[in-house]
Amino acid sequence: MRNALTIAWRDLRSTFVSPIGYVVLTGFLLLAGWFFFNLLAQFNRIVALYSGMQGADTTWMNLNDAVITPLLSNLSVVLVILVPMITMRSFAEERSQGTYELLFTSPLKVHEIVLGKYLAGCAVVTLMIALTLVYPAILMIYGNPEIGLMTAGFLGLYFMALGFVAVGNFCSALTSNQIVAAISALVILLLLFVVSWPAENAGEPMKAILLYVSVTEHFRNMARGVIDTTDLVYFGSAIGAFLFLTHRAVESARWKA
């Protein structure tokens, strides 16, 4: 475990001595702020409009449905694009700059290397999502949102991001080219987003499979504030599966040909 932390710490530092950490963080927060501002402005407009009408029922309007849930959905799409940019370096850069030889001739276990790389990516997305908590905080100061629902929503976003990191690391472990790593991770993540599109027309076993595999189906529940163990198991097993695949991909260099 200490070896994994050593690797994670170095990777994390390297993310923040290069511009990439700051560019990704700034871009993410800029977009998040833009989404939040516009969703809130729209909510205010609708509330003002309805409150001008006599006898209009405004009880169905609330900050959770009108601001938080759409904000989380938008952020999930941004993460699909940005997480591959964070994880693309993890293994590919070590390969291309020759430090792979240092890692693999040091007395380290493969799982320590894989875990270290994963923890470094997790630390970056943790920071990204932690910084967006300023928006629910603003809502709590000026409004009256449901805290439980917001918590569930942000947890959903966080678990999803942790899953994305595992996918990104796996793609980076397959190549020495960072662009290839980023694009392949982006494609896999986008596919996981849209894989359920044909589900409505599909026959029964296929439909259930497509719906289960789709990230959107599981994330949608959590964004609405519903924590279901099925969704937690889904994200947990996705992380486990991709870490396992990464382990195999990294270890395969040591397999006898």
Add this chain to the structure above:
Amino acid sequence: MIEVCDLSKSYGSVAAVDGISFSVESGKALGFLGPNGAGKTTTMRIITGFMPASSGSVTVEGFDVFDDSFEVRRRIGYLPEHPPLYLEMAVFPYLVHVARLKGIRGAAARDAADSVIVDCTLGKVADRLCGHLSKGYRQRVGLAQALIHKPEVLVLDEPTVGLDPAQIIEIRQLIRRLAAERTVILSTHILPEVAQICEKVVIINEGRVALEADLSDLPAGRSLEEEYMRHVGGEAHDAVPAPRPTATHDNAFVEGKEDTPGA
């Protein structure tokens, strides 16, 4: 003690190393020679546990590199052809990081880094980024990372390639000092380097061992250059004229090497 036994490695249908065997006794230094593409780097990568062999075995200090890879990696210091530096890290934190990767914990990691900084005379650049160092310093940092856990065995892949003559002399002196108390495998194209540092020489060509001999056992009156050309250059080179003075040879090989970067 390093024993390489009938080692082969193929990439697809191409055999990079084809049934080579040799050994190095503990505390001895072996010069590993051969033309570019002969299989030197592949052999060294297998010895250090970086990649597996297709067949054959390697034992380092009694441990098999495939079955006991972990034990072997604890005992080996490896300087690959391109020093494995994190270019965005400064030299001192980089060496501390390597020390931790090698299993040195806590304050001992900083002490180990301090000690190799002294050994490799890196004091002046300890705070500079690895990416900003000259080639000579990068090579020395590479050597420092290989030494940091005080390995019993050192594997050095062309440590003097691309350095200027003064740097070559410095690195060579450093290696000679290190070789006094360790088992060393040194691959190089500079033949006088082997004569100065090593007790034994192995020449490989096209993936096979062409010569394995103690330097003292080389036929009297025949220089290492002649021996090399006999085994690598083929028939045409048997008629190589009598060797020029060693100093000229030294320069010729240094310059020749810089024109043709490593395989």
